[in-house]
Amino acid sequence: MRYIIGVDVGGTKISCALSDLSGNIIETQVVETNASEGESAVLSRIIRLIDKVMIDRDITKEDVKAIGIGAPGPLDARLGIIIEPANLPFTNFDLVTPIKEKFNIPVYLDNDANAAAIGEFMFGAGAGTENMIYITVSTGIGGGAILNGQVYRGRTTNALEVGHTTVDPFSSARCNCGNLGCLEALSSGTAIARRAKDAVLSNIDTSLKKYKTLTSYEVFKEAEKGDKVAISIRDNALRYLGIGVTNIINTFDPDIVVIGGGVSKAGEVVFEKVREVVNERGLKTMTSGCKIVPAQLGTDAWVIGAVALAILLI
Amino acid sequence: MRYIIGVDVGGTKISCALSDLSGNIIETQVVETNASEGESAVLSRIIRLIDKVMIDRDITKEDVKAIGIGAPGPLDARLGIIIEPANLPFTNFDLVTPIKEKFNIPVYLDNDANAAAIGEFMFGAGAGTENMIYITVSTGIGGGAILNGQVYRGRTTNALEVGHTTVDPFSSARCNCGNLGCLEALSSGTAIARRAKDAVLSNIDTSLKKYKTLTSYEVFKEAEKGDKVAISIRDNALRYLGIGVTNIINTFDPDIVVIGGGVSKAGEVVFEKVREVVNERGLKTMTSGCKIVPAQLGTDAWVIGAVALAILLI
CATH class of the missing domain: 3.30.420.40 (ATPase, nucleotide binding domain)
Known part of the structure; x- marks a missing residue:
């Protein structure tokens, strides 16, 4: 065997x-x-x-x-x-x-x-840590936790639905779960794409107009090139993601937060913005030594x- | 010994x-x-x-x-x-x-x-559970966690600073930690008292005016008697507390959330409002079997x- x-x-x-x-x-x-x-x-x-x-x-x-x-x-x-x-x-x-x-x-x-x-805990970015939070930011936002060196699953084995924590109760962004203002409704790839489509439909001046299909990939690409609308959509989503990560750190006091999923593949800009919000909002005792890194295991x-x-x- | x-x-x-x-x-x-x-x-x-x-x-x-x-x-x-x-x-x-x-x-x-x-896990409301989150809502808001039957402390032993999770990023309520929109800045006894004092100073018509010193106790008392301003202050704070508890449940998938501290002593109204928000916002898989109860150990x-x-x- x-x-x-x-x-x-x-x-x-x-x-x-x-x-x-x-x-x-x-x-x-x-x-x-x-x-x-x-x-x-x-x-x-x-x-x-x-x-x-x-x-x-x-x-x-x-x-x-x-x-x-x-x-x-x-x-x-x-x-x-x-x-x-x-x-x-x-x-x-x-x-x-x-x-x-x-x-x-x-x-x-x-x-x-x-x-x-x-996987990340055993073979990837979380190897050697004791308390690791993994979040995936893709079409949805989900997560998993290794706490005290063990997988933490919770009562119904569905813990770490961090995508469905409320980060803005007055937001009009409707989540798949039915709520308003969930992290997933504001920071997921789907949320970014939805805002990009809305921007194009509103006839605002943006280089996003040239795409037939819009995903978070195009938004990150055009933001990188300097399109103001794309920058605003990207930064808004990453700001909320930063709040979500801050809440995770203030709650779990982890060694490391590993971010995977399609949106994390946009690269350093994601981690820069997230760390900026964490430094601004998190409690120093916990944030100062907590790493925020990309997942290592790839596709x-x-x-x-x-x-x-x-x-x-x- | x-x-x-x-x-x-x-x-x-x-x-x-x-x-x-x-x-x-x-x-x-x-x-x-x-x-x-x-x-x-x-x-x-x-x-x-x-x-x-x-x-x-x-x-x-x-x-x-x-x-x-x-x-x-x-x-x-x-x-x-x-x-x-x-x-x-x-x-x-x-x-x-x-x-x-x-x-x-x-x-x-x-x-x-x-x-x-x-204490609550060994001798109080959490006895016999495996995954318990305790939060204290008093002058500040803090918490503790028993996960997989063990105390969870995190990397720096400061986990569960749920009072400093952001629940409203656009709020102007300043927290002791320096941030805006922390749960503690919106739902703690101090936050409730601050809003009551502001209401009195603004010369709005409220029975809160008759008190020389205002704490959350007087706000709950006058709300109970029907004062609209007190009701609004109370319900606003409990709504945010409900969001905080929802986020805790969607994150930890616990057996039980135990709420202690001065504000929890205001009684059933606290738990009613919190459960209302949890039912509205939480994921059913996790919220439907999760108890939300008062701490048992008293003063x-x-x-x-x-x-x-x-x-x-x-």
Whole structure:
């Protein structure tokens, strides 16, 4: 039993990685989720992908020690049940049992952001720390925590929904969760893109007009080039992100805050602005020694996280 | 060694309790802090009070297993050093060593809100839970956390400064920490009193006018009687408190949030309003099973917390 399998089940794609027991990735394969086909189709697709990775590498299930699965929340990590994520067809669906029965291998499920946090803690930016908060700033904003050197999951295993903390109660920005003024509604890639589209529609003078599709990527690009509207949208989102990170530091007093996800890939400008707000608003005792750094695991972070989850729990 | 001593060092008074090893309080004594007299005077006063409690109960230091001390932060619980609290004369002061040397008994120091959290976890509203957040809403707002059944302190042992999380970045309410829009600046007893004084000074029609001194107590009292200005001040503060508690639940996914401190003593109205906001803003997965309850340990909470701290660590 020299191998670990990690699976990341996302709304658009399913990734499967084979690694050794130290987390070195040997093989990664990706298929479309095709979520609209429903739960049994997606489940079959996950199982076939795991099978294919083993077959392609000439490995039998007896060689695999554990399977880790990361999936979007809300879910119940203890029971292995996916509750009702926005982008997957599973509703109160036991994802662990059929996979465990099929392969006769221990299967561990966790929130994808938790898995990514474990990945960064074991193999990435958080290695060697005791108290690490990971946040992912992408289409949504999620998080995971390692506290006192252990994964912290909370009562329902859904802790660290920092995207749904209110950072501006009088904002008119509506969040997916139904609220106004959530961090996710103000700082996520989706929020940045929405404001960019609104700006273009309002006929304001901006270089963002030239794009047919607008994501946070174009906003960061045009801001970098000096477009005032893009700068304002970017800085507004990063200011709120800075407030979110300040609140995290004043609450958790962590060694390190690791920021991953698409928006973090915009580079140093993100970290500069966030640190600026943290220095302005945070309590010095805690902020002065707390690192705020980019995630290290790159585009495979989620599936590496699923591998890390399994390694942690075996 | 059948006894524990707990000491709460506050800005106005020092309390000392003698308990058995199960936390049953046998004796409590209180003296003025007289903080203005400086650090060595206050240190002597603490030592004399511990001495007096033992003498009055005819106990020698050989009968005492440990001394727990709660004091305002920021402090370093691991090193036993009080860093620079607002209301005490200690600056980077090692409070533990002189007391340990004087009595030759193990001495444990922690943040007073952490100590109160441990007290509620061991003997109060949080007994039997795994993940408990305690917040105290009084002149300031502080907190403590028990996570995975263990005290969580963070890197510098100053975690859970939830009073200094931003809940309204555009508020003009200035916090003691220097920021605008901190929870403490909007929901603490001091914040409520400040708004009441402003209302009276503005010559608005309110029954609050009849008081010479205004604290949150009078605001809650007049609100209860129907004074519109008092109701507005009260509800505004409790709304922000509700946002703070929502953020705590969405972040920690706790079993229970225990609210103590002077403002919580205003009773059911506090919990009603807080739960209302939590139900409106929180994520159902986490909020639906999370209890929000008053602290149980009453006026002695802090010194009982200091006792609990010592019992936890012996």
